[in-house]
Amino acid sequence: MNNYKVNSDRLWESLMKMAKIGETEKGGVCRLALTDVDKEARDLFVEWCEDSGCKVTVDEMGNIFGRREGKNSSLAPVMTGSHIDSQPTGGKFDGIYGVLAGLEVIRTLNDMDLQTERSIEVSAWTNEEGSRFAPAMIASGVFGEVFDLDYGLSRKDAEGKSIGEELERIGYAGSEKCGGREIAAFFEAHIEQGPILESEEKTIGVVQGVQGMRWYDIEVIGMESHAGTTPMDRRRDAIVCASRMVDALDKIGNDNRPDTRTTCGVFEVSPGSRNVIPGRVNFTADIRHPDSDTLTKLGMNYKEICQKIAAEMDIELKFEEIWYSPPIKFDENCVKAVAEAANSLGIENRPITSGAGHDAVYLSNVAPAGMIFIPCEDGISHNEIESASKDDIAAGCDVLLNAMVDRANAV
Numbered sequence: 208m209n210n211y212k213v214n215s216d217r218l219w220e221s222l223m224k225m226a227k228i229g230e231t232e233k234g235g236v237c238r239l240a241l242t243d244v245d246k247e248a249r250d251l252f253v254e255w256c257e258d259s260g261c262k263v264t265v266d267e268m269g270n271i272f273g274r275r276e277g278k279n280s281s282l283a284p285v286m287t288g289s290h291i292d293s294q295p296t297g298g299k300f301d302g303i304y305g306v307l308a309g310l311e312v313i314r315t316l317n318d319m320d321l322q323t324e325r326s327i328e329v330s331a332w333t334n335e336e337g338s339r340f341a342p343a344m345i346a347s348g349v350f351g352e353v354f355d356l357d358y359g360l361s362r363k364d365a366e367g368k369s370i371g372e373e374l375e376r377i378g379y380a381g382s383e384k385c386g387g388r389e390i391a392a393f394f395e396a397h398i399e400q401g402p403i404l405e406s407e408e409k410t411i412g413v414v415q416g417v418q419g420m421r422w423y424d425i426e427v428i429g430m431e432s433h434a435g436t437t438p439m440d441r442r443r444d445a446i447v448c449a450s451r452m453v454d455a456l457d458k459i460g461n462d463n464r465p466d467t468r469t470t471c472g473v474f475e476v477s478p479g480s481r482n483v484i485p486g487r488v489n490f491t492a493d494i495r496h497p498d499s500d501t502l503t504k505l506g507m508n509y510k511e512i513c514q515k516i517a518a519e520m521d522i523e524l525k526f527e528e529i530w531y532s533p534p535i536k537f538d539e540n541c542v543k544a545v546a547e548a549a550n551s552l553g554i555e556n557r558p559i560t561s562g563a564g565h566d567a568v569y570l571s572n573v574a575p576a577g578m579i580f581i582p583c584e585d586g587i588s589h590n591e592i593e594s595a596s597k598d599d600i601a602a603g604c605d606v607l608l609n610a611m612v613d614r615a616n617a618v
Contacts, residue, residue: 208551211315211608215601218311222600225251225307226299235591236299240292240334241269241373248291249379252306252331259313261329265381268346268359269333269374272383275313277326277615283389285323285615286574287312287607288330289397289566294338298593300398300583300600306331308396308604312611323615325391332566333374339364342422342530344569350386351569359385390574392541392614395567396607397578398595402586403559410602411549411556412580413542417568418466418497418560419534421506424489425452425513428523431478431486442484446476448522449488455512456492459505467505468495468562497534497560532564541577541614548609554602563588579606 228248229238238244249271256263256273264272274284289305309329316327332350337343340362349359360371374380399405404412429445453471460469470493477487494509496502510526517524549556559580567576581603584594 208547208613209609210552211319211605211612213311213315213601213604213608214318215597217314218307218601218604219597221255221307221310222299222304225303229293231296231591233591234299235593236293236297237295238291238293238297239295239339240336241339241370241377241379243377245292246377246379249331252291252310255310256329259310259317261313264383265379266350266383266385267356267381268349268370268385269379269381270346270350270385271331271379273310273313273329275316275327277323279324279618280326282325282618283391284326284328285392285394285611286328286330286390287394287396287611288332289395290332290335292334292336292338294336294589296589296591297336298588298590300593300595301400301588302335302397304398304595304600305396308607311604312608315608321612323612324618325615327611327615334370335566340370344532344564344566345370346385347566347569351572352386353569353572356385386573390570392538393567393570393574393576394541394545394607394610395565395576395578396603397565397580398583398588398593399559399580399586400563400583400588404557404580404582405584405586407557409555409557410581410599411554411606412559413546413549413556414537414561414578414580415542415558416497416534416536416560417564418495418562419499419502420493420495420532420564421502421528422530423492423494423506424527424529425492426525427452427488427490427517428525429484429486429520432484434482434484437484443521444484445488445522446485448516448520449474449490451516452513453490455516456509459494459509463505466496466498469493495562499534502534532568535568535571537567537571537577538575541575541610544610544613545577545579545606548606548613551609552602552605554606577610579603579610
């Protein structure tokens with residue numbers, strides 16, 4: 208395998224320029240999907256792709272593709288990419304690193320005047336985070352034939368605006384069909400979003416697969432009543448009931464260590480008056496595990512616990528699973544290409560399983576896929592203080608470049 212190197216200064220500069228779009232006071236970004244700042248970042252990415260000689264297309268879900276032609280354009284391309292959108296208090300590396308690393312691969316191939324047998328494509332996937340529109344990874348899910356197009360376009364945010372409407376508004380409702388084409392291999396470079404690589408002083412995580420996850424929307428309905436006049440034994444207090452359910456969720460996670468993750472990320476109380484017993488609570492539950500059967504059992508167990516708590520308190524319960532992403536294992540050849548690239552470059556690496564969902568999960572349904580992790584400081588992500596070093600960012604992109612060239616010349 209070759210030992211090509213990217214231009215680390217150019218990659219870092221591009222990341223810092225992009226980080227100015229949606230920049231927050233604490234140094235992170237707020238770039239929710241299909242907002243005006245997301246459009247601004249998309250426009251800059253498209254401009255950079257075109258400046259690099261790429262043919263740019265946009266599909267029906269707003270996914271962006273920049274294509275550098277290979278020697279044989281009839282062959283399926285090798286693709287890389289990630290996402291531009293962020294969490295409300297997101298970091299400046301999550302997602303966008305994988306997009307701009309892919310662009311840097313193309314820029315470096317241009318510098319070297321090296322044409323691969325297969326075409327190379329860099330992609331930016333719509334609404335990976337799932338923060339504005341649920342579920343997460345919706346557009347790569349349509350491309351990967353997990354969701355149909357109508358479902359994807361109809362997802363709405365808290366204000367009732369749909370993905371389809373917002374794509375039209377910002378000018379990214381593309382005409383290309385979403386999916387339905389052959390991809391020879393897909394690679395995604397990403398920060399680890401966990402502490403393992405940093406703690407073990409490894410620069411590259413050779414991702415073997417991704418743990419499964421289930422998302423639930425839960426509504427707890429009691430009865431509003433006066434806080435001063437309603438005896439404690441006569442109350443149907445929705446917040447007390449919901450709090451016990453959240454505590455049960457945390458207990459499930461702790462009782463099933465080390466592989467289980469449980470989180471309540473949203474908790475909304477109504478009517479929200481200090482002297483009214485809450486009559487309604489809406490909250491979310493996120494349960495993750497690398498084994499499919501175990502994940503299913505944990506979800507069923509949690510639902511039964513919530514039903515029991517609600518019945519004991521004479522509370523109405525609505526419990527809905529809104530998303531399931533199964534555990535997956537990445538393609539052996541893609542994993543091998545990443546490992547061999549890291550070893551050939553002399554970069555310390557280890558096999559690793561991703562605890563977070565990524566667009567590569569759904570791409571793996573329709574293409575051989577693999578991922579490259581680099582460390583992030585203290586394992587912190589989905590946070591404005593998220594940080595990664597310039598050297599690690601360059602090393603991950605070096606591995607991406609060599610793995611992609613290897614696959615793009617395998618015909």
